Amino acid sequence: MALTKAEFLAKIGERIKSERLARQLTQGALAQLIETHQSVVSRIEFGDQNLTIGTLFRVAAALNVNAAELLPKDSA
Numbered sequence: 001m002a003l004t005k006a007e008f009l010a011k012i013g014e015r016i017k018s019e020r021l022a023r024q025l026t027q028g029a030l031a032q033l034i035e036t037h038q039s040v041v042s043r044i045e046f047g048d049q050n051l052t053i054g055t056l057f058r059v060a061a062a063l064n065v066n067a068a069e070l071l072p073k074d075s076a
Helices: 005-022 027-033 038-045 053-063
Strands: none
Touching: 005 038, 005 053, 027 038, 027 053
């Protein structure tokens, strides 16, 4: 079954948070790397922030992962 938009964003946020924590980065540190505010990173991780492709790629680059790795596997 296809994910809702809210579920899709929440899963992306969970993956970003997991990758961030694995690298021992704070939300503030990730925010600096992607040139945004900590509150934006928080909203992304909770699935409350709609991501642009550009933001997704900046996050992926900051976490040193492929952007596709941040997308849910069951998004179809």
